[in-house]
Structures are given as C-alpha cells and as structure tokens.
Amino acid sequence: MSTDPEVRAELVAAVRRFVERDVAPVASELEHADEYPAALVATMRDLGLFGVTIAPEYGGLGLDVLTYTAIVEELAAGWMSLTGILNTHVMVANLLAASGTDAQARRWLPELASGARRGALSLSEPDAGSDTGALSCRAVRDGDEYVINGTKMWVTNGARAGLVALAARTEEGITCFLVDKEPGERWGGISVSRNIGKLGYKGIETVEMVYDAHRVPADAVLGGEAGLGHGRHFILSALEVGRINIAARAVGVARAAFEASLRYAQQRETFGVPIAEHQAIQLKLADMATKLEAARLLTRNAAERRQAGERCDVEAGMAKLFASEAALEIATDAMRIHGGVGYTTELPVERYYRDAPLMIIGEGTNEIQRLVIARGLLARYGIDR
Numbered sequence: 001m002s003t004d005p006e007v008r009a010e011l012v013a014a015v016r017r018f019v020e021r022d023v024a025p026v027a028s029e030l031e032h033a034d035e036y037p038a039a040l041v042a043t044m045r046d047l048g049l050f051g052v053t054i055a056p057e058y059g060g061l062g063l064d065v066l067t068y069t070a071i072v073e074e075l076a077a078g079w080m081s082l083t084g085i086l087n088t089h090v091m092v093a094n095l096l097a098a099s100g101t102d103a104q105a106r107r108w109l110p111e112l113a114s115g116a117r118r119g120a121l122s123l124s125e126p127d128a129g130s131d132t133g134a135l136s137c138r139a140v141r142d143g144d145e146y147v148i149n150g151t152k153m154w155v156t157n158g159a160r161a162g163l164v165a166l167a168a169r170t171e172e173g174i175t176c177f178l179v180d181k182e183p184g185e186r187w188g189g190i191s192v193s194r195n196i197g198k199l200g201y202k203g204i205e206t207v208e209m210v211y212d213a214h215r216v217p218a219d220a221v222l223g224g225e226a227g228l229g230h231g232r233h234f235i236l237s238a239l240e241v242g243r244i245n246i247a248a249r250a251v252g253v254a255r256a257a258f259e260a261s262l263r264y265a266q267q268r269e270t271f272g273v274p275i276a277e278h279q280a281i282q283l284k285l286a287d288m289a290t291k292l293e294a295a296r297l298l299t300r301n302a303a304e305r306r307q308a309g310e311r312c313d314v315e316a317g318m319a320k321l322f323a324s325e326a327a328l329e330i331a332t333d334a335m336r337i338h339g340g341v342g343y344t345t346e347l348p349v350e351r352y353y354r355d356a357p358l359m360i361i362g363e364g365t366n367e368i369q370r371l372v373i374a375r376g377l378l379a380r381y382g383i384d385r
C-alpha cells in the first residue's frame with residue numbers, strides 16, 4: 001500500500017534533521033577512524049528506521065518503497081555507510097515478508113522491526129559473486145537439522161547480525177536459510193575469519209564468515225519445506241529493492257557532492273571572480289545537476305513500479321546502473337571543482353569520491369545490471385518465432 005505523502009514528507013524531514021544535527025558533524029571523523037557509529041545507529045533505531053518497511057502488525061512503520069528510497073537518499077547524503085547498516089536488514093525483512101512462512105514472519109519480524117535483532121544477507125562467496133549459480137556452501141540434512149559447511153564472503157553487517165539470510169546448496173538446489181546467531185565473531189560453528197579492509201564504506205564491517213559443521217533446525221529453511229531449492233529465486237527477487245536502495249544511495253552521495261560543489265564554486269575566487277563565473281565550471285555544474293536529476297527520476301520510477309507490485313528488474317537495474325555511474329562522475333567532478341582542497345581529508349569531497357565506486361559493484365556489478373536489463377527487455381518484448 002502507498003504511504004500517505006504527508007506521512008512520507010514528515011519522516012523524510014525527520015531523517016534530514018537527524019542527518020544535519022547528528023550525522024554531518026561526526027561523519028568524517030568516524031569514517032576516517034573506520035569506527036562503528038554506535039550512537040547514530042541507536043538514534044536510527046529510535047526513529048523506527050529498522051522497521052521502515054515492516055508491516056505495523058509486526059511492529060514496523062509499514063512504509064512503502066518510495067519512502068524507503070527517500071530516506072536512503074537523505075542518509076547517504078550525510079554518510080553512505082549508514083544506508084548499508086539498514087539495507088541488508090531491510091532485505092532480510094522483505095525476504096521474510098515475501099517468502100517466509102507465517103510462523104517465520106511472526107517469529108522474526110517483530111525483533112527486526114524494533115532493531116533488537118539485526119539482519120545480514122549472505123549470498124556471495126570467494127568464488128561466487130556475479131555467478132550466483134556457482135555457490136559451494138552446502139547444507140546437508142541430518143534428522144531434524146541441517147549441517148552447514150562453507151565460506152561466505154562480503155557479509156555486510158555479518159558480525160553484528162542476529163539473523164543471517166544465508167544461501168546454501170541443498171539436494172534440491174540453492175536454499176535460503178534463516179540462521180539465528182548472537183552478534184559477535186563466533187557462534188556455534190560460525191566464525192568471522194576476516195574483516196575486509198575497504199577503500200570507502202567505512203565504519204561498517206564487511207566480513208568473511210566460515211561455517212564449520214554449523215547446525216540449524218530444519219524449520220530454518222525460508223518458506224519451509226516448499227522453499228527448498230528456491231532460495232536463489234527468493235533472494236534475486238529481494239535484490240530488486242536492494243538495487244533501488246543502491247540507486248538511492250548513489251543519488252544521496254551525488255547530491256552531497258553536487259551541493260558542496262555549488263557552494264564552493266560561489267565562494268572560491270580565481271582571476272578576480274568566483275570560479276562559478278568561469279564557463280568551464282558552469283558546464284560541469286550543469287552536467288552534474290542534469291545527471292543527478294535523471295538518476296533521481298529513474299530511482300523513483302523503479303520504486304513506484306515495485307510499489308505497484310509490478311516486476312521491476314529492468315527498471316531497478318536501469319536506476320542502479322545510471323545512478324551509480326552518475327554518482328562516480330559527479331564525485332569526480334566535485335573533486336575537480338574543489339581543486340587541491342578536494343584531495344584533502346579536510347572536506348568530505350574525498351569521501352564521496354571513495355564511497356561512490358561501491359555502488360557500481362554492490363548488488364550486482366554494472367556489467368551484470370546491463371545483462372539483467374537486456375534479458376528483462378528481451379523477455380518482455382521478445383517476438384514469437
């Protein structure tokens with residue numbers, strides 16, 4: 001159901017205030033220290049953001065994808081990492097709502113909605129990123145349990161999560177398991193083997209996790225027995241919202257880079273005039289603003305389509321592809337406009353420049369997006385031969 005535009009505007013304004021008051025003053029310091037923003041996450045919890053898309057019957061705000069997208073843009077304009085703390089969590093909640101059994105939804109959604117339990121999504125492996133069909137993590141049935149063995153890579157929020165949606169191979173194909181765990185580096189047969197160092201996207205851990213004969217109950221299969229072998233399909237469908245989220249993050253980072261450039265171009269003077277009066281700078285500002293506007297419109301279009309309950313793999317792919325490439329270009333132009341100071345750690349421009357490339361890789365690289373878009377178009381408009 002669509003969110004009342006007034007309710008949406010109120011919540012987005014509340015998130016914008018949070019970003020201006022709490023995030024902007026500390027983002028650079030925390031980011032440079034690669035420090036987890038515990039206090040900011042606590043405020044996000046208080047704002048109800050962990051339950052943003054979860055239905056009110058489970059304690060969530062029950063807001064639509066368009067509202068979620070607008071919130072992600074606001075957070076990313078302040079510090080992109082905050083959106084990563086939310087995204088895998090929201091995807092796990094969406095997976096439960098769309099593909100979980102009633103009992104699974106009742107068991108997990110209330111704790112996810114309050115943020116008491118945090119979600120992580122674990123699809124990728126060291127040798128299986130784009131090629132999700134090549135997963136080697138295995139789950140073997142043993143009585144009333146499954147025994148899981150394998151190594152998962154790039155698990156954002158993995159260590160802090162209390163519920164991991166894990167893709168593993170079973171006899172039936174790829175199955176998604178709801179793995180209950182305590183936050184921390186070790187739980188049962190699960191251990192965090194590596195905290196991966198990153199160019200940007202700091203303050204939030206992305207880890208490698210090893211499953212060594214870790215046991216889960218048979219009812220941990222997402223969707224119950226009927227879900228066996230359908231995990232890849234469930235997760236790829238949830239990735240539609242994940243890709244809209246990435247597009248919205250890109251819009252947020254691009255907006256911050258553009259607004260900083262617009263301000264700086266009017267303050268900084270060379271040859272006796274503000275640099276905004278040089279045509280070379282004006283051309284950049286015009287291109288940046290146009291790309292930003294186009295990226296935002298594509299993102300909203302994908303969100304509206306998803307909200308209408310329509311398949312939106314093509315639109316989500318287009319939004320993610322265009323917005324992330326635009327963010328990368330806009331962040332680079334922002335650095336050029338700032339000259340030498342853009343290359344220093346004194347302004348957040350260098351952070352936008354380091355954060356932007358994640359969006360061309362995460363939730364499927366942009367090469368894979370193009371394949372998704374083309375396949376989707378051919379399926380929609382293919383001719384009968």
Ligand SMILES: Cc1cc2nc3c(=O)[nH]c(=O)nc-3n(C[C@H](O)[C@H](O)[C@H](O)COP(=O)(O)OP(=O)(O)OC[C@H]3O[C@@H](n4cnc5c(N)ncnc54)[C@H](O)[C@@H]3O)c2cc1C
Nearest residue numbers: 121122123124129130131154155156206362363364365367
């Ligand atoms: C910071 C970060 C956080 C992440 N968080 C998560 C997470 O929480 N959960 C999770 O499951 N995953 C996560 N990922 C993983 C991410 O989704 C993968 O990195 C991504 O899908 C690419 O996989 P790969 O790194 O194995 O690259 P590869 O698949 O090895 O690709 C390498 C290159 O080859 C190209 N390529 C591959 N196949 C094709 C093809 N068929 N045609 C054309 N080009 C191709 C790719 O586009 C890329 O340029 C995260 C990644 C990063 C960097």
